[in-house]
Amino acid sequence: MQILWFWLVAVMIAAYVVFDGLDLGVGVLHLFLAHNEQERHILTRSIGPIWDGNEVWLLAGGGTLYFAFPWLYASAFSGFYLPLMIVLWLLMLRGISLELRNHLNLGVWRSLLDGIFGFSSILLTIFFGAALANVIRGVPLQADGYFFLPLWTNWQPGLHPGILDWYTVIGGLVAFVALTLHGALWLTIKTTGILEQRARRIVTPVLGVLALLTIVSLLATIRVQPSSLANYLAYPITFLLPAGVVASLGGIWFFNRVASPVRAFLCSCLYLVLMLVGACWGLFPTLLPATTGAGRSITLSAAISGSYTLHVGLIWWAVGMALAAAYFTFVYWMFRGKLKAEVSFH
Amino acid sequence: MHRIQFAFTITYHYLFPQLTMGLALLIVILKTIALRTGNEHWEQAARFWGRIFGINFVFGVVTGIPMEFEFGTNWAQFARVSGGVIGQPLAMEGVFSFFLESAFLGLFLYGEKLLSKTLHWLSAVLVFFGSWLSGYFIIVTDAWMQHPVAYQINAQHQFEITSFTALLLNPWALLQYMHNMCGAVITGAFVMAATGAFYLLEKRFVDYARIYIKVGVLVGLLASIAIIFPTGDLHGKYLAKNQPATMAAMEGQFHTEKGAGIVLMGQPNEDTGQIDNPIVVNDVLSFLIYGTTKAEVKGLDQFPHDQWPTTLPLLFYAYHIMAGLGTWFVLLMAAAAFLLWRKTLERSNWVLWALLLSFPLPYIANTAGWMTAEIGRQPWLVYGLMRTQQGFSNTVSSSNTLFTLLGFMGLYSLLSILFIVLIYREIDQGPATRHTPAAAVAAD
Numbered sequence: 123m124q125i126l127w128f129w130l131v132a133v134m135i136a137a138y139v140v141f142d143g144l145d146l147g148v149g150v151l152h153l154f155l156a157h158n159e160q161e162r163h164i165l166t167r168s169i170g171p172i173w174d175g176n177e178v179w180l181l182a183g184g185g186t187l188y189f190a191f192p193w194l195y196a197s198a199f200s201g202f203y204l205p206l207m208i209v210l211w212l213l214m215l216r217g218i219s220l221e222l223r224n225h226l227n228l229g230v231w232r233s234l235l236d237g238i239f240g241f242s243s244i245l246l247t248i249f250f251g252a253a254l255a256n257v258i259r260g261v262p263l264q265a266d267g268y269f270f271l272p273l274w275t276n277w278q279p280g281l282h283p284g285i286l287d288w289y290t291v292i293g294g295l296v297a298f299v300a301l302t303l304h305g306a307l308w309l310t311i312k313t314t315g316i317l318e319q320r321a322r323r324i325v326t327p328v329l330g331v332l333a334l335l336t337i338v339s340l341l342a343t344i345r346v347q348p349s350s351l352a353n354y355l356a357y358p359i360t361f362l363l364p365a366g367v368v369a370s371l372g373g374i375w376f377f378n379r380v381a382s383p384v385r386a387f388l389c390s391c392l393y394l395v396l397m398l399v400g401a402c403w404g405l406f407p408t409l410l411p412a413t414t415g416a417g418r419s420i421t422l423s424a425a426i427s428g429s430y431t432l433h434v435g436l437i438w439w440a441v442g443m444a445l446a447a448a449y450f451t452f453v454y455w456m457f458r459g460k461l462k463a464e465v466s467f468h
Numbered sequence: 469m470h471r472i473q474f475a476f477t478i479t480y481h482y483l484f485p486q487l488t489m490g491l492a493l494l495i496v497i498l499k500t501i502a503l504r505t506g507n508e509h510w511e512q513a514a515r516f517w518g519r520i521f522g523i524n525f526v527f528g529v530v531t532g533i534p535m536e537f538e539f540g541t542n543w544a545q546f547a548r549v550s551g552g553v554i555g556q557p558l559a560m561e562g563v564f565s566f567f568l569e570s571a572f573l574g575l576f577l578y579g580e581k582l583l584s585k586t587l588h589w590l591s592a593v594l595v596f597f598g599s600w601l602s603g604y605f606i607i608v609t610d611a612w613m614q615h616p617v618a619y620q621i622n623a624q625h626q627f628e629i630t631s632f633t634a635l636l637l638n639p640w641a642l643l644q645y646m647h648n649m650c651g652a653v654i655t656g657a658f659v660m661a662a663t664g665a666f667y668l669l670e671k672r673f674v675d676y677a678r679i680y681i682k683v684g685v686l687v688g689l690l691a692s693i694a695i696i697f698p699t700g701d702l703h704g705k706y707l708a709k710n711q712p713a714t715m716a717a718m719e720g721q722f723h724t725e726k727g728a729g730i731v732l733m734g735q736p737n738e739d740t741g742q743i744d745n746p747i748v749v750n751d752v753l754s755f756l757i758y759g760t761t762k763a764e765v766k767g768l769d770q771f772p773h774d775q776w777p778t779t780l781p782l783l784f785y786a787y788h789i790m791a792g793l794g795t796w797f798v799l800l801m802a803a804a805a806f807l808l809w810r811k812t813l814e815r816s817n818w819v820l821w822a823l824l825l826s827f828p829l830p831y832i833a834n835t836a837g838w839m840t841a842e843i844g845r846q847p848w849l850v851y852g853l854m855r856t857q858q859g860f861s862n863t864v865s866s867s868n869t870l871f872t873l874l875g876f877m878g879l880y881s882l883l884s885i886l887f888i889v890l891i892y893r894e895i896d897q898g899p900a901t902r903h904t905p906a907a908a909v910a911a912d
Contacts, residue, residue, distance in 0.1 A: 214530040
């Protein structure tokens with residue numbers, strides 16, 4: 123039951139990354155790919171009906187974390203207080219600017235909103251990557267199970283690291299590049315003509331950078347958190363996970379080359395999921411490692427809720443997820459296909 | 469400091485969902501009439517509110533995200549012990565309501581051309597259902613903190629639920645939910661009626677104005693009555709039974725007495741233990757709570773001072789503002805409904821002005837109502853079980869919280885300006901013509 127919930131929460135986080143990742147990526151890219159208002163309009167339209175639902179995965183995941191692992195939720199959220207507040211502000215700015223750009227018809231102010239939308243999308247991808255890297259690296263948990271991290275200290279992942287150090291910055295960059303690529307592949311599905319060409323053209327160089335960063339981040343992880351290899355060595359078959367990461371990168375390259383955008387996008391989804399699952403498997407059964415000694419790490423069995431809670435939770439969770447999957451299928455189906463270069467309605 | 473931050477962010481947040489939930493119902497009403505009569509006019513009337521709803525919804529979403537996080541960031545000690553109980557409804561809100569709401573709102577706003585009329589109506593109904601369900605889960609969460617049921621305390625001093633159904637069917641939650649949803653409908657109805665009144669006064673979009681006035685006034689009247697009786701009445705009686713100290717503080721009842729009178733106005737003085745400059749109606753409080761004028765009402769003197777609600781005057785004023793405004797709502801809506809029936813409302817400029825200017829009042833009343841509930845719960849975080857001082861994040865210093873609080877204030881000021889500009893523009897442009905924003909997306 124405990125192990126099941128560990129992976130269920132992991133699934134929700136993965137779903138968040140895969141879904142909201144695509145609109146974050148579009149947020150990053152619209153700054154560079156769109157050269158005029160009409161193109162920008164199409165790019166934001168490609169995520170208009172869905173970004174809000176994608177973001178729900180974050181809320182649902184946060185809520186599920188709260189109820190399944192209250193200790194982890196309490197410790198991590200108060201310890202990461204400052205970056206979380208910044209993330210909240212960025213999420214607000216991003217949502218508002220995206221939604222309002224199509225309501226406010228005020229010339230130069232629209233450019234401002236676009237700038238805010240792009241800028242907050244960039245920062246969010248970096249913060250999310252850095253957040254994951256923080257969890258892998260570990261935090262200075264005190265004896266009472268709490269901690270508080272400053273934004274940075276000496277940029278070294280030692281006993282008392284900051285939110286940002288060289289390792290977590292790498293994590294942030296991986297997320298930034300991976301989600302940008304994810305967004306570009308989404309756009310190759312949704313757009314036509316010059317926009318589609320531009321999106322396709324940037325895939326290969328971005329992919330190259332991502333492959334490089336992925337390797338660097340894996341090596342860095344082994345160095346910063348050597349124990350993350352333990353599970354892999356104990357069950358060598360799980361080395362298929364990193365192998366799958368490499369394969370999915372290859373798949374993106376191949377399918378983009380043969381102009382099969384949906385498959386390329388699915389490979390990108392696979393890449394994101396495998397990276398996350400790989401990281402979770404490296405941590406398991408620890409939830410939040412302590413830099414202050416392994417004895418203080420928050421582990422699965424210590425943080426989990428009571429068994430009645432989890433049993434009841436499993437029932438409604440399964441029902442709710444089935445419904446959510448149905449809505450998502452329905453909505454993505456309704457808005458399937460390419461966006462037409464439309465008549466402007468203003 | 470954590471209390472102020474949470475109170476500020478949640479109060480600001482709730483300005484939006486109350487309109488969301490109220491409008492969701494009203495849009496369903498408009499859409500239903502449109503569907504049954506096939507009248508394009510009502511369809512267009514609904515579309516206009518769909519646009520307002522969309523803007524309002526986004527503000528609700530972005531200001532709501534912090535709420536889900538602040539349990540952990542600001543109330544870590546509380547989160548650690550309570551996750552097994554209230555984490556449950558909070559997670560369910562995400563899983564059951566938000567997915568539903570967001571998915572079908574996307575369809576409702578962007579998909580009118582893609583869907584048949586019935587399916588479009590259905591997506592409005594599902595948005596309504598999702599938003600009201602979401603309200604219920606939040607109320608369940610709050611109700612457990614107000615009136616903890618079906619829990620036990622485990623070896624790690626954490627709360628655990630013992631019955632899932634008892635948690636969801638907490639009687640407190642049912643009463644508070646009905647009361648709260650009436651409040652949300654009142655907000656929606658007042659905003660709609662005020663918009664109608666605005667158009668009538670300006671003599672623009674008169675056809676639509678009639679629809680808005682009619683629906684707003686009738687729904688508003690029903691909800692204004694229902695919020696007092698039966699929902700407010702039942703909720704108050706339950707409160708008096710389960711949180712007698714809160715009730716005494718709300719009513720400014722410092723001393724226990726038989727045949728207690730109700731204080732209509734006055735200033736509670738904690739030092740002297742009495743109400744300064746009161747206006748009192750004899751015996752009414754006893755009657756309202758117990759159904760007889762002679763019943764004994766417990767005063768604050770029955771409770772140790774450290775269990776009195778903190779910031780007692782604020783509680784007293786919040787409650788009286790809510791109750792006073794509630795009375796005004798009934799009077800205004802009844803007058804408007806009477807004139808509507810006599811078909812003279814359109815010429816009664818005084819009443820139209822009153823309707824127009826009253827639209828902020830339900831916001832104030834709902835906020836005051838929530839303040840009553842939450843300040844009344846103090847000094848408890850979980851009533852009778854956990855004090856507020858035991859719940860906050862002790863690793864987060866108060867200067868950090870002050871910093872982020874100021875950040876929220878700045879950001880929310882900006883949001884308020886944007887919101888007002890946007891809504892004003894939508895109302896100014898009116899329902900009649902123009903684009904359907906959604907129609908632009910076509911898929912093949």
